[in-house]
Amino acid sequence: MLVGDILRKKTPRVVTVRMNETVGIAAKLMRANNISALVVKDVVRSEGNTAVGMFTERDVVRAVAEHGANAVNVKVSQLVSVQQLVSCTSSDPIEHVRHLMNRHHIRHLPVIDDYSLISVISMRDIAAAVDEALNGTPQAAA
Numbered sequence: 001m002l003v004g005d006i007l008r009k010k011t012p013r014v015v016t017v018r019m020n021e022t023v024g025i026a027a028k029l030m031r032a033n034n035i036s037a038l039v040v041k042d043v044v045r046s047e048g049n050t051a052v053g054m055f056t057e058r059d060v061v062r063a064v065a066e067h068g069a070n071a072v073n074v075k076v077s078q079l080v081s082v083q084q085l086v087s088c089t090s091s092d093p094i095e096h097v098r099h100l101m102n103r104h105h106i107r108h109l110p111v112i113d114d115y116s117l118i119s120v121i122s123m124r125d126i127a128a129a130v131d132e133a134l135n136g137t138p139q140a141a142a
Contacts, residue, residue, distance in 0.1 A: 003097060003111055004090035006129045007119050014110075014120055016041045017055055017076055023063045024072030026055050037108040039117060040080050051087070051110050051117045053080040087112045090119075094126055101126075 017026045017038040026038055040053040059079045063071035087110045088097050097109060101123055111119040 001094045001129060001133065002090065003088055003092050003094065003121055006094070006121060006125050007090055007111065009129075010119065010125065012119060014039055014117060016051075016117075018042070019052065019075070019077040019080070021076050022072060023060060023074045023076065023079070026076055027060050027072070030057065030060075037120065037122070039110050039120060040076055051085060051112065053085055054106070054108055054110065055080055056108065085110070088121065089113050094129070097121060098123075098126060 013033075015029055015033045015035060015038050017029055017040055019040055019042045029038055030036060037054050037056040039051050040055050042050055042052045055076050059076075060071070063074050063079055067074050086100055086104050086106060088100065090111055090113050100109060101107060107123040109121050110117055111121055
């Protein structure tokens with residue numbers, strides 16, 4: 001099974017946040033869209049609109065633990081590591097994606113094809129697809 005097989009069954013929606021936005025804005029975006037991770041984008045003159053990292057519920061918790069009530073004013077860029085974006089492509093096998101997630105201790109991966117962000121795949125997406133393949137019936141989305 002490939003990433004693209006799972007993506008064909010998902011709503012093609014990617015919610016992003018800019019590096020210069022605050023944790024408060026990011027948290028509101030996650031709540032409004034009922035999601036637990038955002039793709040972080042930065043505008044780089046030479047590359048245009050570039051995905052540079054992921055911002056998750058864990059980052060919100062870390063911000064609150066480190067900054068208290070002022071966490072809502074902390075910039076996303078202060079919490080997101082942009083050293084190397086871990087991502088996959090729609091043609092990657094699910095086994096490879098699971099390995100990446102386990103190795104890097106992450107639950108969400110941006111899917112990038114031909115230098116373009118096309119989706120995000122989560123551990124939950126993979127688990128539901130595997131369950132469906134084993135049981136033959138689609139699992140209810142949570």
